[in-house]
Amino acid sequence: MEIKAAVTKEKGALSIEKAELSGPKATEVLVKIIASGVCHTDAAGIQGFIPWVKFPMVFGHEGVGIVKEVGSAVDSLKIGDRVGLTFPSCGACSYCLNEAPYACDHVNELFFSGAYKDGTFRIRQNGRELGSFFGQGAFADYVVVDARNAVKIDGVTDEKVKYLCSLGCGAQTGAGAVLNRCKPEPASTLVVFGAGGVGMAAIMAAKIAGCVKIIAVDIVAERLELAKEFGATDIINAKEIPDVAAKIKDLTDGGAHYSIEVSGVPELSLQAIQCLRRLGTAVVSSVTGPAEISVVIEPMIMNPSITFAGLVEGGSNPQAFIPRLVEYYKAGQFPIDRLVEFYPFEDIGKAFEDSHSGKVIKPILLFD
Secondary structure (H helix, E strand, O other), X not given: OEEEEEEEOOOOOOEEEEEEEOOOOOOEEEEEEEEEEOOHHHHHHHOOOOOOOOOOEXXXXXXXXXXXXXXXXXXXXXXXXXXXXXXXXXXXXXXHHOOOHHHOOOHHHHHHOOOOOOOOOOEEEOOEEEEEHHHOOOOEOEEXXXXXXEEEOOOOOXXXXXXXXXXXXXXXXXXXXXXXXXXXXXXXXXXEEOOXXXXXXXXXXXXXXXXXXXXXXXXXXXXXXXXXXOOOOEEEEOOOOOOHHHHHHHHOOOOEEEEEEOOOOHHHHHHHHHOEEEEEEEEEOOOOOOOOOOOOHHHHHHOOOOEEEEOOHHHOOHHHHHHHHHHHHHOOOOOHHHHEEEEEHHHHHHHHHHHHHOOOOEXXXXXX
16 A cells, blocks of 8 residues: 655655555554654654664654554454554573563564564555654554554544553653553652653653652753653752752762663763662663763662663563553543653654754654
């Protein structure tokens, strides 16, 4: 079938063009896209910062839409279901079989190469194969995805479902870092470095978990003020505080129990370690490419028994975790709709500009 897609043929380029989409195979579904989130990971891929990305590619990995066709082996979804699209996984490696698809053995090729798990492609243009980012390519009006990375969303109208794009990646990354990896005890303290969409989701999740002190760190005053509305008890503007880690230790009587780094600034991973108390845990969940930081093992990690952890996609099993986040949303505890600004698909370039500048926390593209 003919589709309209934002095609990236070379680094930094983006053009809305017509292409051809193959129908779904046995384990796949065809989805009409209602809306698609714009994420910094898309920008990193388009700019060539992710080494596994191969052009040409259709980016977009936070789609929501309606199932229009199901493959012969799909029994978890039916035509007419509203779905949120999330990250792909093979379903057969030891990690997938143990409900840890975020750690799938094939994560790099399935996320970034553009090919599906059978090694083939679904989009073509003038006889040339186009990749589908994250097994979605959701900057298009129709996509084919494996049923594993399409999650049914119940009890939400078409009007409301368009607000939930970030559940597929950004929101589950932030919330999952808190709820799935840190699992903070009530009355514990937690710091979030970066008050963008992922960081705001982490702040909301920390409030849900009952953290007694939630500290947001950023350099944009407006975002910090908004973070207080979502649960931050304290805010730190890093442009105004010369020693952020020391300030956090003052606020937490010697150091935080947990820290989450989602800013994408490598140096803040170091602050995420330095701000902790003994037995603390720092979780890094941002894209930083080949960046390096200098960690002195004995005094910073071993002696205080600090855990320094990396985490992809919030340590989520999406088929279980995304419905949980939907319930928090419907209960008013996870108000990610307040982070959103909508753009017509044709204004995708402007959406990326506003995301990069920080003018908008979560741009979402709308399709006819």
